[in-house]
Amino acid sequence: MEKAEASSINRYFYAVVLYFFLWIILTYPFSIQEWEAGTAIAFTASLLSYRELSVSGLKNIKRIGILLFWYLPVFIRELIKANLHVAGLVLNPKMPIKPGFVKIKTNLKSPVARVWLANSITLTPGTLSVDIEDQYIYIHWITVGSTDIEHASEEIAGSFEKILEVMFR
Amino acid sequence: MVDLILGWTGVVLVFIGVFFLFLGSLGVFRLPDLFNRLQAGTKATTLGVVSTTIGVGLIAKGWLVFSLALAIFLLMTNPISSHALGRASYRAGVKPYKGTNPDLYAEKIKKESDQK
Numbered sequence: 001m002e003k004a005e006a007s008s009i010n011r012y013f014y015a016v017v018l019y020f021f022l023w024i025i026l027t028y029p030f031s032i033q034e035w036e037a038g039t040a041i042a043f044t045a046s047l048l049s050y051r052e053l054s055v056s057g058l059k060n061i062k063r064i065g066i067l068l069f070w071y072l073p074v075f076i077r078e079l080i081k082a083n084l085h086v087a088g089l090v091l092n093p094k095m096p097i098k099p100g101f102v103k104i105k106t107n108l109k110s111p112v113a114r115v116w117l118a119n120s121i122t123l124t125p126g127t128l129s130v131d132i133e134d135q136y137i138y139i140h141w142i143t144v145g146s147t148d149i150e151h152a153s154e155e156i157a158g159s160f161e162k163i164l165e166v167m168f169r
Numbered sequence: 170m171v172d173l174i175l176g177w178t179g180v181v182l183v184f185i186g187v188f189f190l191f192l193g194s195l196g197v198f199r200l201p202d203l204f205n206r207l208q209a210g211t212k213a214t215t216l217g218v219v220s221t222t223i224g225v226g227l228i229a230k231g232w233l234v235f236s237l238a239l240a241i242f243l244l245m246t247n248p249i250s251s252h253a254l255g256r257a258s259y260r261a262g263v264k265p266y267k268g269t270n271p272d273l274y275a276e277k278i279k280k281e282s283d284q285k
């Protein structure tokens with residue numbers, strides 16, 4: 001569901017937290033002086049850019065938590081599988097490819113969630129998302145399994161869609 | 170001791186990364202058309218580069234935080250660039266390999282141009 005956006009103050013503080021964290025990472029050998037400068041800069045820079053940064057504000061921090069502890073392990077497993085799949089295709093002398101463009105349907109409503117889904121699909125075995133139109137994603141599939149929308153959606157997007165649904169609730 | 174283990178883990182990660190990068194370039198060389206090549210290119214470069222960067226971070230520990238940040242940015246931007254390349258080249262008229270069987274995307278583009 002695309003809800004109304006969070007209040008300005010909420011979005012502002014989300015920007016502050018994010019910028020401060022980024023500053024800490026980029027000035028890695030930690031020191032108090034850097035942190036002081038970082039605080040000042042985070043507050044100023046957020047003032048200029050919080051409108052463009054996020055719509056849902058501090059809720060994104062919960063999302064980042066889900067991202068790190070639930071999404072990332074699944075994603076890494078899929079990425080390794082994708083690479084072994086490509087390796088198998090490339091090293092096989094006959095190259096058993098059967099490419100095609102298929103169309104899948106997603107139930108995700110928020111545009112950001114759809115972008116995440118499309119990106120995840122690109123990095124999973126044998127699929128590359130080419131275009132997106134409302135709730136349909138067009139996918140180049142290197143070994144087409146099923147051209148039926150329902151089956152293809154389940155096979156390609158199934159595991160990620162569940163996680164993203166919780167993440168962007 | 171811990172240093173040694175981390176260092177060797179780093180070396181192993183770098184080797185895995187290099188191996189997949191090699192397979193990716195082989196894929197770009199062998200696969201028949203742009204879209205298939207793009208697939209091999211994206212997947213192999215993502216895992217290859219991420220694994221190599223993290224490996225380097227483990228070998229030179231002063232850089233570990235930076236290399237993790239670099240890996241995250243790569244993971245977020247790499248699929249976007251390959252999506253953009255695929256979409257743009259299809260629309261610019263790059264023909265897919267002749268064995269490409271269901272081509273639902275062609276139907277969509279045809280429909281769009283009919284509407285204009």
